[in-house]
Amino acid sequence: xxxxxxxxxxxxxxxxxxxxxxxxxxxxxxxxxxxxxxxxxxxxxxxxxxxxxxxxxxxxxxxxxxxxxxxxxxxxxxxxxxxxxxxxxxxxxxxxxxxxxxxxxxxxxxxxxxxxxxxxxxxxxxxxxxxxxxxxxxxxxxxxxxxxxxxxxxxxxxxxxxxxxxxxxxxxxxxxxxxxxxxxxxxxxxxxxxxxxxxxxxxxxxxxxxxxxxxxxxxxxxxxxxxxxxxxxxxxxxxxxxxxxxxxxxxxxxxxxxxxxxxxxxxxxxxxxxxxxxxxxxxxxxxxxxxxxxxxxxxxxxxxxx
Amino acid sequence: xxxxxxxxxxxxxxxxxxxxxxxxxxxxxxxxxxxxxxxxxxxxxxxxxxxxxxxxxxxxxxxxxxxxxxxxxxxxxxxxxxxxxxxxxxxxxxxxxxxxxxxxxxxxxxxxxxxxxxxxxxxxxxxxxxxxxxxxxxxxxxxxxxxxxxxxxxxxxxxxxxxxxxxxxxxxxxxxxxxxxxxxxxxxxxxxxxxxxxxxxxxxxxxxxxxxxxxxxxxxxxxxxxxxxxxxxxxxxxxxxxxxxxxxxxxxxxxxxxxxxxxxxxxxxxxxxxxxxxxxxxxxxxxxxxxxxxxxxxxxxxxxxxxxxxxxxxxxxxxxxxxxxxxxxxxxxxx
Amino acid sequence: xxxxxxxxxxxxxxxxxxxxxxxxxxxxxxxxxxxxxxxxxxxxxxxxxxxxxxxxxxxxxxxxxxxxxxxxxxxxxxxxxxxxxxxxxxxxxxxxxxxxxxxxxxxxxxxxxxxxxxxxxxxxxxxxxxxxxxxxxxxxxxxxxxxxxxxxxxxxxxxxxxxxxxxxxxxxxxxxxxxxxxxxxxxxxxxxxxxxxxxxxxxxxxxxxxxxxxxxxxxxxxxxxxxxxxxxxxxxxxxxxxxxxxxxxxxxxxxxxxxxxxxxxxxxxxxxxxxxxxxxxxxxxxxxxxxxxxxxxxxxxxxxxxxxxxxxxxxxxxxxxxxxxxxxxxxxxxxxxxx
Numbered sequence: 007x008x009x010x011x012x013x014x015x016x017x018x019x020x021x022x023x024x025x026x027x028x029x030x031x032x033x034x035x036x037x038x039x040x041x042x043x044x045x046x047x048x049x050x051x052x053x054x055x056x057x058x059x060x061x062x063x064x065x066x067x068x069x070x071x072x073x074x075x076x077x078x079x080x081x082x083x084x085x086x087x088x089x090x091x092x093x094x095x096x097x098x099x100x101x102x103x104x105x106x107x108x109x110x111x112x113x114x115x116x117x118x119x120x121x122x123x124x125x126x127x128x129x130x131x132x133x134x135x136x137x138x139x140x141x142x143x144x145x146x147x148x149x150x151x152x153x154x155x156x157x158x159x160x161x162x163x164x165x166x167x168x169x170x171x172x173x174x175x176x177x178x179x180x181x182x183x184x185x186x187x188x189x190x191x192x193x194x195x196x197x198x199x200x201x202x203x204x205x206x207x208x209x210x211x212x213x214x215x216x217x218x219x220x221x222x223x224x225x226x227x228x229x230x231x232x233x234x235x236x237x238x239x240x241x242x243x244x245x246x247x248x249x250x251x252x253x254x255x256x257x258x259x260x261x262x263x264x265x266x267x268x269x270x271x272x273x274x275x276x277x278x279x280x281x282x283x284x285x286x287x288x289x290x291x292x293x294x295x296x297x298x299x300x301x302x303x304x305x306x307x308x309x310x311x312x
Numbered sequence: 313x314x315x316x317x318x319x320x321x322x323x324x325x326x327x328x329x330x331x332x333x334x335x336x337x338x339x340x341x342x343x344x345x346x347x348x349x350x351x352x353x354x355x356x357x358x359x360x361x362x363x364x365x366x367x368x369x370x371x372x373x374x375x376x377x378x379x380x381x382x383x384x385x386x387x388x389x390x391x392x393x394x395x396x397x398x399x400x401x402x403x404x405x406x407x408x409x410x411x412x413x414x415x416x417x418x419x420x421x422x423x424x425x426x427x428x429x430x431x432x433x434x435x436x437x438x439x440x441x442x443x444x445x446x447x448x449x450x451x452x453x454x455x456x457x458x459x460x461x462x463x464x465x466x467x468x469x470x471x472x473x474x475x476x477x478x479x480x481x482x483x484x485x486x487x488x489x490x491x492x493x494x495x496x497x498x499x500x501x502x503x504x505x506x507x508x509x510x511x512x513x514x515x516x517x518x519x520x521x522x523x524x525x526x527x528x529x530x531x532x533x534x535x536x537x538x539x540x541x542x543x544x545x546x547x548x549x550x551x552x553x554x555x556x557x558x559x560x561x562x563x564x565x566x567x568x569x570x571x572x573x574x575x576x577x578x579x580x581x582x583x584x585x586x587x588x589x590x591x592x593x594x595x596x597x598x599x600x601x602x603x604x605x606x607x608x609x610x611x612x613x614x615x616x617x618x619x620x621x622x623x624x625x626x627x628x629x630x631x632x633x634x635x636x637x638x639x640x641x642x643x644x645x646x647x
Numbered sequence: 648x649x650x651x652x653x654x655x656x657x658x659x660x661x662x663x664x665x666x667x668x669x670x671x672x673x674x675x676x677x678x679x680x681x682x683x684x685x686x687x688x689x690x691x692x693x694x695x696x697x698x699x700x701x702x703x704x705x706x707x708x709x710x711x712x713x714x715x716x717x718x719x720x721x722x723x724x725x726x727x728x729x730x731x732x733x734x735x736x737x738x739x740x741x742x743x744x745x746x747x748x749x750x751x752x753x754x755x756x757x758x759x760x761x762x763x764x765x766x767x768x769x770x771x772x773x774x775x776x777x778x779x780x781x782x783x784x785x786x787x788x789x790x791x792x793x794x795x796x797x798x799x800x801x802x803x804x805x806x807x808x809x810x811x812x813x814x815x816x817x818x819x820x821x822x823x824x825x826x827x828x829x830x831x832x833x834x835x836x837x838x839x840x841x842x843x844x845x846x847x848x849x850x851x852x853x854x855x856x857x858x859x860x861x862x863x864x865x866x867x868x869x870x871x872x873x874x875x876x877x878x879x880x881x882x883x884x885x886x887x888x889x890x891x892x893x894x895x896x897x898x899x900x901x902x903x904x905x906x907x908x909x910x911x912x913x914x915x916x917x918x919x920x921x922x923x924x925x926x927x928x929x930x931x932x933x934x935x936x937x938x939x940x941x942x943x944x945x946x947x948x949x950x951x952x953x954x955x956x957x958x959x960x961x962x963x964x965x966x967x968x969x970x971x972x973x974x975x976x977x978x979x980x981x982x983x984x985x986x
Contacts, residue, residue: 201421511898
């Protein structure tokens with residue numbers, strides 16, 4: 007049995023926790039009321055659980071090739087009792103592949119999202135707070151990156167360092183952090199002019215405290231609403247890249263599944279192989295957009311409290 | 313008559329001494345080929361004595377808010393010096409600056425915008441203590457609660473968990489005052505602290521500031537465009553116009569017998585709640601000139617009906633007309 | 648016959664928290680050629696009164712009672728009829744009206760446009776009239792060709808006043824016309840309004856939170872609190888410590904007077920009451936130092952105590968004691984309260 011040491015919480019911490027609990031309860035209530043946010047989060051949770059538990063729930067190993075009684079490969083089988091989504095060209099179970107593909111797709115989404123958050127938000131906060139030379143420099147960087155078109159860039163980078171899931175993550179982050187940075191920067195610019203920042207300075211607060219303890223919490227809702235949208239784009243980009251063959255070659259993703267369908271020429275008639283990954287991509291992106299809209303709706307009225 | 317300001321009669325009771333303080337804002341863009349700038353605060357010198365409430369009056373754009381921020385080091389002066397208790401603080405940076413911040417605090421006009429909407433009342437008041445690592449956690453909490461009680465948010469326990477959005481305007485301003493006084497400062501700058509509050513609660517805040525002066529020995533600088541409020545609260549007053557102090561003296565004396573034409577115009581324009589008081593003509597032609605394009609010599613001459621040739625040739629300096637009363641005018645009004 | 652008469656006017660807003668009684672039964676008169684000052688603090692409902700005269704209330708509001716203008720009840724008029732009255736017979740000047748000027752049109756042309764909206768005349772005639780109006784409000788004729796950003800706040804406000812006078816209205820509603828302006832500018836605008844009023848025999852409803860400017864300009868004053876009028880009478884009576892209502896007395900204590908700067912200022916403890924909840928008794932009873940059991944249970948009636956002087960209080964006869972006691976701090980601030 008692990009015994010935690012008794013931590014004496016300060017009154018303020020207790021109050022903050024109490025406020026967070028209240029806030030959390032309120033947000034959850036709003037979430038449940040907002041059908042949009044609810045749908046989004048439900049779908050996301052389903053996909054996430056699938057991704058996490060997929061090795062345990064797949065009916066077959068995704069790479070396993072299936073044969074019939076005569077030893078022939080069960081290639082391109084439409085849905086049957088044994089294979090509810092049919093088989094691929096190589097005789098692998100589509101459903102198992104789908105569940106496995108969830109891992110790759112969600113891994114890209116999660117990691118990219120994290121990186122975009124860390125890099126984009128910080129650059130935005132720093133540029134917006136310090137203004138002047140630092141802002142000018144950082145924004146030049148952002149502006150140059152803005153000129154680069156997404157997909158061709160992935161193609162070119164993949165040519166140099168080889169297609170892999172990490173290439174995709176790298177490129178996607180490189181492209182998308184700029185939008186996050188811009189948005190956070192503009193919000194920071196306006197917030198840093200508010201008297202409460204001046205008041206914190208007058209109390210002796212250093213820049214770090216002001217940026218991360220005062221400004222960041224007040225842009226947090228914006229950050230997360232924006233992040234959700236970015237993740238949507240990430241998923242689409244990854245799927246497109248994989249479809250074109252410059253994406254993930256090692257880890258299976260839904261986009262990669264679509265690439266195989268296309269390459270084997272089965273795309274015209276093997277609907278059981280095309281539809282599931284395509285639908286899942288669309289559903290995932292949709293759920294993320296719903297979630298972001300839901301967050302926006304919930305946090306906005308709170309900001310208007312006067 | 314003591315005319316020379318240069319004769320430094322350093323009174324031991326002086327807390328703040330400002331010498332030739334100037335703040336120039338560069339004006340983006342050019343006007344008629346010359347690079348113009350805005351002299352928000354222009355060569356201002358004055359003293360604030362320990363335990364007094366000194367008023368800075370003037371209309372919008374006269375530089376009073378900028379001067380207030382310069383005094384608490386929220387802005388760096390372009391030139392000039394500020395002495396606090398004899399020490400020059402103008403060049404303080406880093407750790408020295410942080411230590412000095414404990415002595416000088418400021419409260420602003422808009423109580424709601426001056427508070428982080430996500431910080432609780434307790435969090436807001438405790439933050440300065442946390443920043444300066446004062447005492448233990450328990451000590452900080454107790455000090456914060458004690459300060460809340462001092463500013464009139466009673467009983468403090470009821471307020472601890474509230475957010476700024478839950479408070480009324482008067483309560484928010486009291487919270488700002490609590491935050492400013494939790495470090496036991498010696499000097500408090502109040503920049504239009506009651507302009508955005510309802511009139512019936514202004515008096516409460518003004519009384520609180522008076523109480524801080526009496527009980528806690530806090531010296532105050534009260535900045536406002538409302539001369540009636542300044543007249544009530546302050547001991548001495550300085551009237552500013554376009555970045556310069558044009559008159560300075562004991563409050564009641566300046567209000568009842570102003571020597572500078574602008575002071576007289578300003579004071580005569582203030583309405584009184586007594587309907588029997590019929591206001592005479594306000595003797596100030598036209599409007600405030602563009603701060604980028606200041607008139608030569610005395611800045612008020614374009615609107616002054618007593619302006620003479622000398623007024624456009626030279627700028628008048630502050631000279632004593634009595635022991636405590638100074639005016640910057642070549643032809644000060646006689647009683 | 649008075650020009651503008653309010654009788655039992657009620658304006659309610661539907662909010663998620665309940666029915667908000669912004670204006671809860673007010674009755675006032677404004678005679679021709681008179682300036683009536685409506686004074687109250689934030690949230691008391693005075694802006695709603697202005698909007699209700701012009702019928703510019705949001706769609707989810709309910710209006711009851713009578714607003715009689717020149718004998719017609721404005722409450723019963725439909726939108727079509729109101730558009731003929733708005734801007735023509737009744738003009739409105741609001742607080743940040745100066746920001747309502749079109750930034751890309753010269754101000755003179757905006758006045759011209761306003762003129763030609765109201766009657767048929769040539770551009771030349773309208774221009775001449777616009778220049779006359781500019782002079783009337785104390786601006787030089789050359790200001791005609793200025794853009795809004797070239798003018799100061801006070802000058803823009805005067806352009807707005809000129810535009811409000813274009814149609815020679817019978818009634819001008821000025822809602823916080825000088826808030827935010829410097830004091831010298833404010834003085835000029837008030838002087839102009841006063842001159843205009845006496846030259847053109849205008850009737851003005853002056854709405855403000857500032858008793859001082861009301862004292863300087865208005866003939867009659869009405870003190871509003873939490874949706875109701877607490878006192879109404881001539882300025883010479885109400886504002887010289889001869890008021891009857893404790894709220895008026897409290898307000899008078901709270902305004903500094905530049906003529907007597909060291910007069911003690913006393914604030915009224917507490918804060919304005921919630922307009923949503925149903926209150927049985929007097930709206931002011933919680934903050935009133937003289938309130939009794941009766942004030943808590945029963946709402947005071949609108950009493951006519953003197954010619955032209957009305958008050959809403961249970962104890963108008965105790966006026967002298969109230970006036971004397973209200974000048975002492977201890978009446979308002981009990982020890983231990985936040986002062």
